[in-house]
Amino acid sequence: MWNANVNSKPLRLAAALALPFGAAVVIACGPDFPLQVLNDRAGTLKATPANSFAYEAAHLARSSDKLQANENDGAYAAPGKLSAADAADAAFMTPAQRAQLKAVRALKDGDAAYAQGADLPPAVRLYAAGAVDYLAAGAARARAQKRFQAVLDLPRDDGDKRAVWAAYMLGQSHAGAMSGAGNKPAEERAKATQAYTLARARAAAGAPDPNGLAVASYGEQARVFLVKGATPCGYLDFVNATPCADDVPAADLKQAIHLYAEQAARNSDSGVQSLRSIAAWALSDPERAQKLIDDPLSQRLLVSYALARVGDMNGDDASQPAEYDIWGGGYGYVDAARGAKDARVNPVLPSLVAALEKQGIALIADADRVAALAYRSGYYDLAQTLADRQRSALGSWVRAKLALRKGDVATAAQAYAEASKAFPQNDASVEPASLGLIKAEQSVLTLSRGQYVEAFDQLYNVTRAGQTREKEGSLSHPLYGDYSGDTWYLAERVLTVDELKTYVDAHVPATPVPAPPQKLPATPDKPYYEWLSAHPAQLSDYLRRLLARRLVREGRVADALPYFPDDQDLRYVDVDENYYTDGKRTLATWRYRATAKEYGDALNDAKHAWRAVTRAEAWYKAATLARRRGMEIMGYEEAPDYAGLGGMLAFGIGRTEVREYPHGDTSKAPLVKTPEQRAAADLPGPFVTADERKRYAASESKPNVRYHYRNIAADYIMKAADELPPRSQAFAAVLCQGAGFVYYDAALAPTLYRRYVKQGAAVPFSADFGQNCVEPDFKAAGRFPYVQAWKKTRHWVATHRALGVALLVALLAGAAALGVIAARAIKRHRSEQKSGPKNAEAAQD
Structure with missing residues (x-):
């Protein structure tokens, strides 16, 4: 080592x-x-x-054996947490003894350390004094060896507390003596090997080894074989291929490799x-x-x-x-x-x-x-x-x-x-x-x-x-x-939606909803994250959610709902990042199933409601949901939306898309224009079937643009505008909102604005169209035809006064005539009712 x-x-x-x-x-x-x-x-x-x-x-x-390395103890420990060695000492030593041990370790002389450690267990006292001598080096090394050996000579019940430590350090002492002047390298290597072997044997027999010294001893023992004569060859000798490494005998080199292999086999x-x-x-x-x-x-x-x-x-x-x-x-x-x-x-x-x-x-x-x-x-x-x-x-x-x-x-x-x-x-x-x-x-x-x-x-x-x-x-x-990137590619672009649904129904059930945390905070806190860590999101639910989004894209919203996470399952509550307000993170109040159902209901109303303004309002609601929650309820896992990466990146999972234009230059002729061409470009090489390319083309996003659901939202906005009176506030407002949905689209956003300019009325927010929009007033839009009709009538009368008076007189005369006729009819009806019973009595007589 x-x-x-x-x-x-x-x-x-x-x-x-x-x-x-x-x-x-x-x-x-x-x-x-x-x-x-x-x-x-x-x-x-x-x-x-x-x-x-x-x-x-x-x-x-x-x-x-069950020996294990301990090479990172304390590296990632929480502040104040005891190391493995200190925890082991705490099991058999009082706080006072541990404090005394700390003081003993700080001394510079082994004899003084031994004298001051009178209240320590015998093995701990001897080992601590020996460690002080070992660090002092020189003549004190001999005393250190004697004290380490004394620990090993203690009865097992007493000596085991420091037996592994003492044997390991005895090996270190002899290994260090190999290169000393006048020493006997072969003899010292034999003694070091014996000590390291003993350290492992005592640990295997149950002696405490919190520092993993038994496993470390394999590496230390290997080092005593990596020598040139009496000169140790270190790490840098092998890294830089010095003559020292080249002169290590082959037999010794193999012995070192065997020892390092034993060390590595024990998680080192x-x-x-x-x-x-x-x-x-x-x-x-x-x-x-x-x-x-x-x-x-x-x-x-x-x-x-x-x-x-x-x-x-x-x-x-x-x-x-x-x-x-x-x-x-x-x-x-x-x-x-x-x-x-x-x-x-x-x-x-x-x-x-x-x-x-x-x-x-x-x-x-x-x-x-x-x-x-x-x-x-x-x-x-x-x-x-x-x-x-x-x-x-x-x-x-x-x-x-x-x-x-x-x-x-x-x-x-x-x-x-x-x-x-x-x-x-x-x-x-x-x-x-x-x-x-x-x-x-x-x-x-x-x-x-x-x-x-x-x-x-x-x-x-x-x-x-x-x-x-x-x-x-x-x-x-x-x-x-x-391999989730490839897995989701097959689920989203190669399998048909019904093939995927059949597979999920047969093999991927929804996981049980865990009991919620005792208190659900508005802002994520430590207890919430601890609960979330104990109840992590599951891969099976992830696949079910991917299927749900596919079904929504196919227009099968009702079929999709069971595959979204249960609205009571708090594992799948989104966290809102309030970057532009107070900067705090809050738990979202929206839920997958409820949002998807709301979206489906809006589409149903948009297609089947009787009143035009109701259809318009439903189209607008569907557009808003598609824009704000489209990633979650209909986004592609991979291209073009990359829901799997939260939409933050446009690469990294799934197939690499070929650019539509060479080097991104839209002034040049497009490389690919059709889904079939894109499939051929995105799926090159062997081991790809023609049918896979066909399926890939058929499952392409419609439209095939980044964040495609935003374009769908803009399309719904146009449908909403179709149902509204062009001169109404709602008409201008929905187009304004729609332009904001796709403000980044240099082609689509101007299309919505041009329609407003061509058909809409002047509104206060037209100066910042697509930027600062108001909500459409659909109630006013519902009254708009009647209000407009009344305004037109008043305007006509104001510009044709004489004719208007004549028409009014004629209207009043007609009304009076109708009144006279109605009164006579009522009088005649009452007269017939009174004469009716008398005629009936005469007929009986």
């Missing part, structure tokens, strides 16, 4: 050795962007199968980094690698490093730094197997493969990993031989790649099926995230065969598994390692 605080220079090796290597998937740069295997499908399916170096290093050796990042440095140093020179290749574990180290951290050549350049990390994908690496232009295999790789082959296939450790290395290096026959020799998920993965190179899709599909049998369980040949990548690659092949629902199911299950496991064993990093 080298000192992690060394201020090292950059690693400078031969040009043939690229530093870190990258992943076989593509990741965009940005916030929370997912991995995507569908961007370059041919490259995805050709890419080198591999694990990350950290995974491989941690699995070079198998741990037979320090052990992983030590192995990384040695592997990089060894592969920078074929002679160095040759010294290690006959040892199975050292051989596996070199192969793992070559696969994970040696980049291929970009032209003549192999110095592009990039880490192969399945959690985060590749960052600028070159993998010649992907078929990238100007990429060629790094000479280091075939050199290593040739050395392994020369040694003999029978002596190759982990044939599946060497098969992957041979595949990447272009040794396809050897790769096939080795992959067939070892049946594992990694071996099947390599066989799938080899079959695809031959154009044998059926065999590749079978090999992918064999490799993915380990999913979601862990096959030791591949790390958990690689299992997810295998399944994701399988979906690429499935998609290329026109099996859309099955491909979606494969990707959805990978993404779901990645978000339901703990980080250490998950199939994906919480931020980067899922």
Whole structure:
């Protein structure tokens, strides 16, 4: 375990050795962007199968105990929280004793420390005095060794409290004495090895080890083998490839590698980094690698490093730094197997493969990993031989790649099926995230065969598994390692809405609504976020919401409602950012289902209401909801709206859209004009069926513009205006609001304004049209025809007085005549009623 605080220079090796290597998937740069295997499908399916170096290093050796490293204790601890060691002491020491121990540690002389620690437990007292002597160095080191040994000689019940600490420091003392003048390096190394071994044995037997010293002892023991004679070779000797590192005997170097592997197997990042440095140093020179290749574990180290951290050549350049990390994908690496232009295999790789082959296939450790290395290096026959020799998920993965190179899709599909049998369980040949990548690659092949629902199911299950496991064993990093971008692409652009609905109904039920927090604050506070952390949003609900938005876009609002989150489910309450008012964040009062229902009801009224003004008001309400909540109730998850990123970015997930104009220059002829042309441009290359492009074109946003729902809102505004009297205030107000909805659209916003200018009346807000608008007065618009008719009548009378008087007299005369006629009719009717009974009596007589 080298000192992690060394201020090292950059690693400078031969040009043939690229530093870190990258992943076989593509990741965009940005916030929370997912991995995507569908961007370059041919490259995805050709890419080198591999694990990350950290995974491989941690699995070079198998741990037979429960010892664990503790390398970051307190690094992220809350203020005032005890370290692991202090917490362990608090379990058997009083506060007064702990205070006394703190005072003892501050002393400069071991004897004084021992005398002042009279009230401490015996092991603690002896160890503290020994630690003071050790730090004093010089002659005091001998006293330190005696006191550390005295701790180990105590009865187990007393000595265990500091046994691991004492054994570890005894090892450190002997290791430090190896290079002293007149000392005996071999003898001191033997004593150091014995002490480190004892530290691990006491910890394994149950002695407290809060600092993880037992695991650290593997790294410290490794260091005593990295020596040139009596001179220790440190981290910088391997980083800078000094003669000291070259003169370490091969047997000692292998022993150190074994010890570092044991350390790495116990969750030690320090052990992983030590192995990384040695592997990089060894592969920078074929002679160095040759010294290690006959040892199975050292051989596996070199192969793992070559696969994970040696980049291929970009032209003549192999110095592009990039880490192969399945959690985060590749960052600028070159993998010649992907078929990238100007990429060629790094000479280091075939050199290593040739050395392994020369040694003999029978002596190759982990044939599946060497098969992957041979595949990447272009040794396809050897790769096939080795992959067939070892049946594992990694071996099947390599066989799938080899079959695809031959154009044998059926065999590749079978090999992918064999490799993915380990999913979601862990096959030791591949790390958990690689299992997810295998399944994701399988979906690429499935998609290329026109099996859309099955491909979606494969990707959805990978993404779901990645978000339901703990980080250490998950199939994906919480931020980067899922395939949600490709999953939502299939759900939104490839599956038909009914295919998606059928799948969701069969496999993706809504999650139960959790009990709400005891008090729902208006402003998010700590208890609310704690409740939210305990009840996180679920991937299944996310998919259901995507389906709901698709249904709304299809005009099936009633069908969509059950797929939106329940309005009582506070996991999905939006938070409003009040940037332009008080700057505070508040919990939104609107809800998904209620808003979608309100939108659907408005559309229904707009289409079926009897009165024109009622239809106009409904169109306006639908327009307002579409503009204000369109992202939430009808927005595309990916292009063109990017609801998955809150609409903040127009890239990063889904397919990369080809620009409509060359270099964005609208003065030139468009590159693509139709949905079919855009589908062909956005989905290039092999492994894409014509039917997928057809589905992609059919599911394109209408209109195909950024924030498409805003244009829909503007269209509804036009429909509202169609139903309103052009000279009314409501007509001008709705057009003003609509212009504000699309103020950024240089073509659409002026269209609404021109209609107002052409048909509308002058209004006070016309000067800031689209900027400062008022709400339309629909009640006044309903009365507007009658008011206008009365005004016209008054105006006509005022301009035709004589004729108007004559008409009025005629009207009054006519009314009087009608009155006389009506009066006579009433009188006659009453007379008939009175004579009616008398005539009836006469008839009876």
